[in-house]
Amino acid sequence: MSDDESDHFSNEQGWRMDEDDKIPIEEYSHTVIDLEDEVNRVMTEECKVDACLDWFIYCLKEINPDDNLYMYGQINFELFSGSRLEEIKEELRANLNRLVPGYLDGASDILEVEKLTERLNVRWRSTQVSNNTKKQDDVSGAILDTLIEKHCRRHSGDLKASSTAGLPEAQDSFLNSCLQLKTFIEGERTTASYTCGGCIPIVQATGPLDKHPRGSGPVNIFWSIGNSSARRVSLPLRADAEDASPAVLQHLITSCDPASFGRGQEDVMDLSYRKAGKLDPENFATSFHPATFGILETIEKVLLPGIGGETANRLRSRKIYAELYKMNVYSGPSGLFRSHVDTPRSQSQIGSLVVCLPARFKGGSLLVRHQGREVDFDWAPGSETTIQWAAFYSDCEHEIKTVTEGDRITLTYNLYVSDGADSVLHSIMDPKSLPLYGWVKDLLMKPGFLDDGGVLGIFCSHAYPHSSSSTTHDLPRGLKGSDVVLYSIFQSLGLHVQVLPVLENNGRYIPKDPKLGLKGKVDREGEIERRSRYTGEWGDDEYEFADEIQPYLAKDEPLLVNPSNEVLPQASSREDIADIDRRWRLLRMTRRVGSMKKAISFARSKGLPYKEDSCFLEEGAQIGSCLRPYETTEWGQEMPLDEVLPHVWPAYYLPGITWLTEPKHEEMAFSQITYGNQAGLGTRYSCAAIFAVVPPWDRRTTLRENNGSGGK
Ligand SMILES: O=C(O)CCC(=O)C(=O)O
Ligand SMILES: [Fe+2]
DSSP: OOHHHHOOOOGGGOOOOGGGGGOOOOGGOOOOHHHHHHHHHHHHHHHHHHHHHHHHHHHHHHOOGGGGGEEEEEOOOGGOOSSHHHHHHHHHHHHHHHOOOTTTTTOSSSOOOOHHHHHHHHHGGGGOOOOOGGGSSSSHHHHHHHHHHHHHHTTTTTTTTTTTSSSSHHHHHHHHHHHHHHHHHHHHHHHHOOOEEEEEBOOOSOOOOGGGGOOOOOOOEEEEEESOOEEEEESSOTOOOGGGSHHHHHHHHHEEEOEEEEEEEEOOOOTTTTOOEEOOGGGGEEOOEEEEEEHHHHHHHHHHGSSHHHHHHHHEEEEEEEEEEEEEEEEEEEEEEEEEEEOOOSTTTTEEEEEEEEEEEEEEOOOEHHHHHHHHOOOSSTTTTEEEEEETTTTTTEEEHHHHHHEEEEEEEEEEEOOOOOOOOTTTTTGGGGHHHHHHHHHSSTSSSSSTTTEEEEEEEEEOTTTSTHHHHHTTTTTHHHHHHHHHHHHTOOEEEEEEEEOTTTOOOOOBBEEEEEEEEOOOOOOOOOOOOOOOOTTSSSSSSHHHHHHHHHHHOOOOOBBBOOOOOOOOOHHHHHHHHHHHHHHHOOOOHHHHHHHHHHHHHHHHOOOOOOOOGGGGEEEEEOOOOOOOOOOOTOOOOHHHHHHHHHEEEOOEEEOOOOOOOEEEEEEEEOOSSSEEEEEEEEEEEEEEEOGGGGGGGHHHTTOOOOOO
C-alpha cells in the first residue's frame, strides 16, 4: 500500500462498477452505516462460532492426537468414537446456543450442519497449541485484555463506559497529554537523564555479597590528621559498639577543616555560601565503595548514553569510574551549600557522585537542576538506616538546603568515563529520582488520560541486538539511557511493562498519526526504499468493493464478509482456547476487513453517510509474541504472509495501541526464501518497543495507594 492510498482512500477510480451493477445511488436500499452494522454483526458471529469450534477441535485432538485425522481437507470423524466425542459435541452445542442463538437451528446432529462442518475444516489448521512457547515469553495477558476491551467497546459502539471519551474537549486534552508525553520522551532521549539516585539499606548481618545484594553492613571510616594515629568510626551509630558512639563521631567532625569552594579561579571561604567541614582523601579511608553495590553500573546505564553519543559508547564500550574526592560534613543547625556547579577536574570528568552515609540529620535536601527541571533528593527521613546516593552531570547546578539537626556526612566522587567492558543493570536505581517520574505520575493520577485504559507503545531509542540469539536474555536487562528510564518509571508506577518487537510491512511499522507527527516509518535518510514485496502483504486491497459490497448496498443481497484471517500466534496454553468468551474477542480484534475501508472511502467520495469514527478505519501493528532470534525460512513460499507468520514469526495484529514515538533502530526479523516465478529472498525487519499497560482510571487506585513505590 502506498502512502497516499492509506490516507485518502481510493477515489472514484477505485470504484469499479460492472455493467450489471450500475444502480443509481439514489436507489440504494442500504447506507454504508447499515453496511458497517451488518459487517460488525456477521464478523462477531463468525468469531463466536470459530472460538467455539477452536475449543471443540482442541478437544478432538486431545482424544486422538493422530495427524491422519485430517485428510483431503476434511476431518474423518470415523476415527473418533466413544462417549468423550458425544460429550464435546454437547459442549459445542451448548456453547453455540449460548453465544449464537439460532445458529444450529435445532439440528439433531450438529455434525450434519453443513455450514458448521465447513468452518470446522477451515479452523482445523489454525487450532494448535504450540508447545515451544513458554507462557511468560508471550505478549502479556494485560496487554491483550486491555486492547480487547477497548476494541469491543469500539465495535459495539459502546462508548458510554467512558463518559467523556467521545467529547471533543476530552479528545483534545488526551491528544495534548500524548503530545506532551511524546515531547518529554523525546527530550529524555536527547538529554538523557541528567541525574539519578538510589539507596542501600544497612543490614546488620554481613555475609557474602550475594546474600545481601542490596544491603550493606555498617560503614567504617578511618582517619588520621598529621602524625596522629588512625581512629575509626562505624556508622550508623549504635549503643553497643564503642567505635559507633556519638563521641567518636564528634571526634571525626572536629578533625575536619572548614570547606572552601571555587569562585572563578579562586578558592574562597564564605560561611554564608558554604558552611561545611571536609576531609581530603589523604587523611581518611572508608570501607564503602560504590562499585560494590552496582551504583557505578547503574550510573553507566542512565547517564553514559547522554555523553559523547551512543555509537561512540557502544563501539568503545565505555565505562564510568569514580574517584573519591572529599568527605563533607554539614552539621545542624546551619550547615549548607548554596547553588553552584562543580568544577570539573579533567576533560574526561562527566559528573559527580554524592554518597550520604548513615547518620541521622534533618533538612539538608540536595536539589539538582538542569534545563529548568529539578530533582529533590530528600535524604533526611532515611538518614539513619540507609546509604543514599545521587549522581549528576557536571553541568548541573545543585545546592544543599540547610541542615537543621544532626550531621549530614557525605563522600563525594568525581565520575570519569573510560573504556571498559560490558555490564549488567542492577536494579538499585530509584526511578523516583528520575526527572520524568513526577510528570508521568501526575499524568496517570489525574482523570483525563486513557480513562478507559490503554496500552502505550514507545519504540526503543537505543539500538539493541533485539533479534540475536541472546536477545531474550539481554532485554529488558540491557536497556539503556531513556529506555531504562521509561521502563523503570512505568514499572515503579505499577504498570505492566514489556519489550516486544514490532514487524514492518513495506517499511511501515505503525499507523500514521499526523496529529502526533508520526509517520510510522524509520527515517532512512537518502536510502532508497527497496524492500522486497511478496505475496499476501496486509491484505487491505484484496477484496473489491463492487463485487462484494455493492450488491448489498444496491440490491439488498446477503452480505459476503471476507475478513482476512486473524493474525495471531498459536495459542500458548489450553486455557487460552478453553476461554471461549475471551477467544472470540481476540479473534475479532485480530481480523481485518479491507472491504469496509473501500466502502467508507466510496461513501466519503460520494458524499454519502458513513461512520467517521468507524473501527474499520483503525489500523493496527504486528507485534511479535516474544523477542526471538533472526531466522531464514523456506516455509510457505507462495503463501500470503499472514498465513506464514504464525509458523515463522508468531505475531498479533493489534489495533488500539497509543503510539508515542517513531520506530528507530531496525533489525532483520526473518527472511523468507521464495522460489516460484522469481526466486529471491524477502526480508522483514522489526524494531523493539516498550509497551506499558495503563489500567482504566477506576482501577488505578492501587497505583495511587502504593504511591509509585515497590518497583517490581
Ligand atoms: O554533599 C553533598 O551533598 C554535595 C556536596 C557538593 O555539592 C560538592 O561537594 O560540590
Ligand atoms: Fe557540588
